[in-house]
Amino acid sequence: MLSKVAPWLASRRDAPDPAGLSVRALDGQDTPALTSLAQQDPVANVFILAHLRGTGTAAPTSGGAGVIGVFDDGILTGACWAGANLVPVQLDPALAPLVAEAANSSGRRYASAFGPADAVLALNAELTELGHHAHEVRADQPLMVIDGPPRVQPHPGLAHGDLADFDRILPACAAMFEEEVGYSPYLGGREFYSRRVEGLIRQGHSLVHLNEAREVVFKAELGAVTEDVTQVQGVWMNPAFRGQGLSAAYMAAVVEKARQIAPMTSLYVNGFNTRARSTYERVGFRQVGTFATVLF
Structure with a gap:
């Protein structure tokens, strides 16, 4: 491929x-x-x-x-x-x-x-x-793929996002965006970003785990989808649940869901994020190239 x-x-x-x-x-x-x-x-x-x-x-x-x-x-x-x-x-x-x-x-x-x-x-x-x-250049972003089942047990709580939970999912998405790029996705207006998140939910490309308290514990999106490849974007763990060793199981569940759509799952990650890279490798992702992102 x-x-x-x-x-x-x-x-x-x-x-x-x-x-x-x-x-x-x-x-x-x-x-x-x-x-x-x-x-x-x-x-x-x-x-x-x-x-x-x-x-x-x-x-x-x-x-x-x-x-x-x-x-x-x-x-x-x-x-x-x-x-x-x-x-x-x-x-x-x-x-x-x-x-x-x-x-x-x-x-x-x-x-x-x-x-x-x-x-x-x-x-x-x-x-x-x-x-x-x-204002920022990220010159080293490993492009990674997995084309088989994940190597770790998937977390059973991950599910497709539901529009009934939109008011919980949207703030989690906005928090991820702000952590990643350093400014709010609402700067240009709330409507455009809200429509984007709503569209991902409607398409079945929003993946989320809400606990019994209806808190978003983990979420990710399939931001680009073809019949051959999905690209995972927006990976985010609620800060209250970080450091508990949950990420690999959630990412394995993402791969499991993505494989129902296309045989290959991809993502790219900041090279300096060694913890995330290690998690992805544990799940079974391998590097196939290098991306860069320039933020203007």
Whole structure:
């Protein structure tokens, strides 16, 4: 399922020929080409593949988010989602100046860039020259997968989130977000983030354990889903229950639930978070690449 040569390695392909390059926003006619490009690595590109699965098109959304495509003699050779975030798709770092210029010229403000580390860091370097200054760069985020059953016993309490518990799940999601990025997800307004959490619950992609007191003990989401891969996001343990050795069993339960949707479960984690990495490895995750995240 994984490409034989990881897309974040320089050896993946020959350097592009600058004379034959062109850049433009993709439209509906580019959907097969973008799908084929992203399927070269379904784990690294699960975000865009999930978007294509949901919308069926590479055309811009009604909100103006879209995909920047780089063509080499008419062939789509790299791309980048440009919405609230920038997400490179099979993007050779040598193409970063072209994509950064196109992203900058749109006038959009980006909350972050994330994806394969070499492409993201190259984009950040170019965007810095264009006046987009990051307040944090996380350059080492192991991309991990598990494609079999978990190695530890799953926690029996983990279940799909229920809309009846929305008022308990939403604060837990907001707490996770603030811990992870350092600011409230409500800064731009509560409605957008609330809709996002509600949508995950409705889709069956919210996983949560509420104890007898109806407290959220643990929660996670399947933030990107295709028929081949799910990507786990938003892993959070209630601070009152940390340090009790519960994380591995909960993550095993996440994998068990995710495997009902797709055979491979993925996630990426901050390299400095050695405790989380150790937990994921105990469950059976292995590293297959390195992501980076830039927070603007």
